[in-house]
Amino acid sequence: MRCWLLAVALALSLTASAAALAPVPVISWTHDGLNVTSFKCQIDTETAVTLESPTQVGTEYSIALSTCGTLTAGAHTITVQACNASGCTNAVALTVVKL
Numbered sequence: 214m215r216c217w218l219l220a221v222a223l224a225l226s227l228t229a230s231a232a233a234l235a236p237v238p239v240i241s242w243t244h245d246g247l248n249v250t251s252f253k254c255q256i257d258t259e260t261a262v263t264l265e266s267p268t269q270v271g272t273e274y275s276i277a278l279s280t281c282g283t284l285t286a287g288a289h290t291i292t293v294q295a296c297n298a299s300g301c302t303n304a305v306a307l308t309v310v311k312l
Contacts, residue, residue, distance in 0.1 A: 239275050240307075253296055
């Protein structure tokens with residue numbers, strides 16, 4: 214019994230380690246940041262999600278793709294919007310395929 218528990222604990226530990234090493238899909242975009250108060254992203258027709266704190270390096274922003282919505286197998290359209298007090302403007306839509 215003790216050997217079996219040790220084997221299960223080791224297997225769970227290895228699975229958790231492998232999952233931690235898997236890359237997290239990220240979406241990145243470039244914007245000068247002028248006259249923009251926030252960004253939103255949307256996958257397909259899901260409600261657009263306001264990106265609270267995208268990582269910014271110079272004029273490049275990025276955030277985990279999972280923040281924008283859920284990707285199931287198949288083709289999807291991803292849109293990032295730049296927003297200010299006047300509203301939001303879409304960037305060119307990006308089509309991705311999840312296998």
